[in-house]
Amino acid sequence: MSLDTPVRPATAPDAADIPGQTPLETAGRDLERRLARRAAHAGGVPAPTVAVVGGHDVLRPEPPEAARHRASATVHLTSDAVLLGPWGGTPDTAACGVCLAIRWQRLRTRTEREALETGLARTAAGAWPPLPDFAVDAVWALYELTLRSAAPADGHDLPRVTRYDLETGHVQSVPLLADPLCPHAPHAPHGPHGPRRPHGPETSTGPAETDVAVREPFPVSRAKSAPDGYRLRSPGSYGLPTDALANSVCGVLGAGTWMDVTSPTTAPVAGSVFMRGYAGLTDVTWSGQANSFAASRDLAFLEGLERYAGTHRRETGGMITEAYDSLVGRGEAALDPRDCGLYAPRTYATDPMIAPFDPARPIPWVRGWSLRDERELLVPARLVYYSAGTAADHFVFECSNGCAIGSCLEEAVLFGLLELIERDAFLLGWYGNAPLTEIDLGSCRSPVVRAMTDRAALCGYDVHAFDNRIDLAVPVVTGLAVRRDGGPGTLAFAAGAAFDPETAVESAVSEILTYLPHLPRQVTERPAELAAMAADFDLVRRLPDHAALFGLPEMAAHVGNYLEPPAVRALEDVYAAWERSRPRGLDLREDVLWCKDELVRAGCDVIVVDQTTPEQRRMGLRTVCTLAPGLLPIDFGWPRQRALTMPRLRTAQRRGGLRPDDLRDDEVRRVPHPFP
Numbered sequence: 001m002s003l004d005t006p007v008r009p010a011t012a013p014d015a016a017d018i019p020g021q022t023p024l025e026t027a028g029r030d031l032e033r034r035l036a037r038r039a040a041h042a043g044g045v046p047a048p049t050v051a052v053v054g055g056h057d058v059l060r061p062e063p064p065e066a067a068r069h070r071a072s073a074t075v076h077l078t079s080d081a082v083l084l085g086p087w088g089g090t091p092d093t094a095a096c097g098v099c100l101a102i103r104w105q106r107l108r109t110r111t112e113r114e115a116l117e118t119g120l121a122r123t124a125a126g127a128w129p130p131l132p133d134f135a136v137d138a139v140w141a142l143y144e145l146t147l148r149s150a151a152p153a154d155g156h157d158l159p160r161v162t163r164y165d166l167e168t169g170h171v172q173s174v175p176l177l178a179d180p181l182c183p184h185a186p187h188a189p190h191g192p193h194g195p196r197r198p199h200g201p202e203t204s205t206g207p208a209e210t211d212v213a214v215r216e217p218f219p220v221s222r223a224k225s226a227p228d229g230y231r232l233r234s235p236g237s238y239g240l241p242t243d244a245l246a247n248s249v250c251g252v253l254g255a256g257t258w259m260d261v262t263s264p265t266t267a268p269v270a271g272s273v274f275m276r277g278y279a280g281l282t283d284v285t286w287s288g289q290a291n292s293f294a295a296s297r298d299l300a301f302l303e304g305l306e307r308y309a310g311t312h313r314r315e316t317g318g319m320i321t322e323a324y325d326s327l328v329g330r331g332e333a334a335l336d337p338r339d340c341g342l343y344a345p346r347t348y349a350t351d352p353m354i355a356p357f358d359p360a361r362p363i364p365w366v367r368g369w370s371l372r373d374e375r376e377l378l379v380p381a382r383l384v385y386y387s388a389g390t391a392a393d394h395f396v397f398e399c400s401n402g403c404a405i406g407s408c409l410e411e412a413v414l415f416g417l418l419e420l421i422e423r424d425a426f427l428l429g430w431y432g433n434a435p436l437t438e439i440d441l442g443s444c445r446s447p448v449v450r451a452m453t454d455r456a457a458l459c460g461y462d463v464h465a466f467d468n469r470i471d472l473a474v475p476v477v478t479g480l481a482v483r484r485d486g487g488p489g490t491l492a493f494a495a496g497a498a499f500d501p502e503t504a505v506e507s508a509v510s511e512i513l514t515y516l517p518h519l520p521r522q523v524t525e526r527p528a529e530l531a532a533m534a535a536d537f538d539l540v541r542r543l544p545d546h547a548a549l550f551g552l553p554e555m556a557a558h559v560g561n562y563l564e565p566p567a568v569r570a571l572e573d574v575y576a577a578w579e580r581s582r583p584r585g586l587d588l589r590e591d592v593l594w595c596k597d598e599l600v601r602a603g604c605d606v607i608v609v610d611q612t613t614p615e616q617r618r619m620g621l622r623t624v625c626t627l628a629p630g631l632l633p634i635d636f637g638w639p640r641q642r643a644l645t646m647p648r649l650r651t652a653q654r655r656g657g658l659r660p661d662d663l664r665d666d667e668v669r670r671v672p673h674p675f676p
Helices: 023-042 064-072 097-106 110-117 133-148 293-311 324-329 345-350 409-431 447-458 501-515 519-524 527-535 543-549 553-558 576-581 588-601 614-618 647-655
Strands: 050-052 075-077 081-087 160-165 171-175 267-277 280-290 319-322 363-370 375-380 403-406 437-440 461-467 476-483 491-497 568-570 607-610 622-627
Touching (some): 023 075, 023 133, 064 097, 075 097, 097 110, 110 267, 110 280, 133 160, 267 293, 293 403, 293 622, 319 324, 375 607, 403 409, 409 588, 409 607, 409 622, 409 647, 447 461, 447 501, 476 501, 519 527, 519 543
Parallel strands (some): 050 075, 437 568
Antiparallel strands (some): 160 171, 319 363, 363 607, 403 622, 437 461, 476 491, 607 622
16 A cells, blocks of 8 residues: 555645745655655665756756765656666766766757756746656655665676656666766765776866876887787677667667668668757767678767767866966977967958967867877867867867777777878868879779679769878878769768778778768758858858768869879779888887878877776777877868868978979869868
8 A cells, every 4th residue: 555645646735845946846855755754664775865857957066965965866856757776886887866867968858958058948837747656656666676786787787777757657777877077076086986097187277287197108019910900809899888878868878879771882870969069069970880780880889989088078187277378488388279270360250159269368278198209298178179168269160080999099099190191181182183093993802892882883873982192101092972863962072091002992982882872862951052052152061061062963063183083093003102111010009100200201290189088998998089280170161171271281292292383372172172
C-alpha cells in the first residue's frame, strides 16, 4: 500500500511553501519528502537527496551550497523523467550529480538550451511534472535497487544512471562519464573523480607560472608495424565506451548515432550534439564513412572525440590572460597570431563579429611546444579551441584544421601536420590557379580505388585526381567528381595527404564519395540562395556554402585548370622521385621529425598543443592541435579568407619550381574555394 493518500494532487500541498519557487522546484521538494517517508518506513535505507535538473543553467557555476546539494543527490527530477544515480562504478571512474546535470543539459534541444543559457524569459504552465503515487512508488523501488547495485556488475566499471519516464513508465540505465569541468569542490586532484594530470598556470592576468610537474618527453620513439603503418592501433581496438559516448540521457557526444542504409557510395554512421560557439549553438556532426557500418561507427566516435577536445578546453587551469606586448616585453616565448594570418582590413571594418588583433589587449593563452625550437611557448587560445573565445580575442574564426586524434602524441601530431599540409596545398592550388598534373586512376594498384570510382560512376559521376604538391614534398592529392549530365551537384572536391601516394589518392576519393549522394539535393533545396551567391561571393558565409556553390552547373566556368589539366600521368611516374627518397623507417618519431623539418625548410615553426581530455586519456587516446604559422589556413566564408592576405600564396609556386616569379595579385583566382 502506498504511503501517500489514495487521491493526491500532482504536487503535495506542503511542498509549495517557498515563495518564488518554480513548479519543477516545488515538485522536487515534494518528491524528496515523499521518498523520505518511504525511507523512514523501510528501516535502514537512507533517504535520498533530490535535485532538480532543467530549472536553470548548470553550465555556469552554482553557489557552493547548491553545488554540494546537487553533487550529493542520487535522485534528479526533470520535467519528464526521474534520473537515479550515478550508482556503481569504481573509484577511478566516479561521477556525481553535477556531472550528470552538465551532461544532461548539453543534450537538450536548441529551444531548451537557449532558454536555460541565455536568460530568455520563461513562464511556468501549471503544476508540472505530475507525481502520482504509483510514480513515486516506482522511483522508490528503483532507488532501492540502485543501492543494492553499488558495486560494478556485468563488466561495467563506469557509474550508471537509471531513467524513469514519467509519461510511459519506461526504465533504462546508461553509463555516465564524469565531466572534467565539474566545479564541485571534492573533484580536486585525487578527489572522487580520480587523479588529474598536472596543469599549467591557472587563468590570471599576471605573469605566466611554470608547471611544477616534469613534462613528458616529446617526441619519443614509437615502433611501427610496417614502414607505411602510421596508425599504431586500429580504430576498433580501443574498446571505446560507446554507450557512454552516445545515449539520450547523458551522452558525451550526443543522444545516439544513425546509419544511412540507402547510401550508394559508403556505409555512413553519424551523430551530432549542440556546442556553443562564437555564433551561439552550433549543431556539430561527427561521422565515419567506411565500407562497413561497423568500421564507420568506430571512425565516427573517434572523430566525435577529436571534436569534443578541439571545440572547447575540457580542463580547468593551464591558461593565462595577458597582452602579447606584455609577454614579449618580459621575454616570454609567445606565438604572434599575425603570423597565422589575419583578414583583410575591409573584413574587420564590415564584420561586427570580429575586431583587429590588438597586441596591447589581454587575451587567453595556452601552453604549446615548438618542435622547431624545442621549447615551450604560449599560443593564443583562439587558435587552438575553435568554438571557444572571448570578446577580447575575436580577431579570427578558427576551425578544426590541424587537429587530430591518435593512440599517442606522435601519431596525433603526424596526422595533424598532414592535414595542415593538405589544406595549405589545396588553397595554393586553388587561389594560385596552379597547373596540377592529373593522375591516371587506372594506374592505381589498389582495388579500393577502382571500387570507389565504380560506385561514383553508378551515381553518374566521373572521378579525377590531381597531384597537388606545390613546394612541399609530401604527396597531396586533390580529388574532383564531375557529374556527367551537368545537372545539380555538378562538382565535388576533396583532398588527401599521406606519405604513401596511393593512400593519399584513396583518402581524397573516399572523401568525395561521402558527398555525392547528398550534393544534388543540397543544391536543389536552395537554388535561389546559391544563384545569389554565384552572383555575389560575399554571400558565401558558412562552411556548407562552399561545397554547395560548386554544385551549380555555372560554377564549372571557374575550374578550367582542373577540367583541362596540363598532363595526365600514371601514379608511379608522378611520384617516382618521391618514392626514391621518402621516409621508410619503422619509428613514428622519425616520420614526425621529417615532417617537421620539411615545414621548417618552408619557413614555418611547428607547434603542438595537447588538447587531450581526461576521458580520452583514460581511453588510451591523445588529441592535439598542430600549427605551422605561415602555411595557408583554411577558412569558410568569402570575406574571411586569410589565405588571400598571406605572402605564401604569392611565393610558394616559385619555391616549388612551378613558375619563375611570384604570383601577381591579378593572377589570384578570387573565387571562393570549393573545399567541403
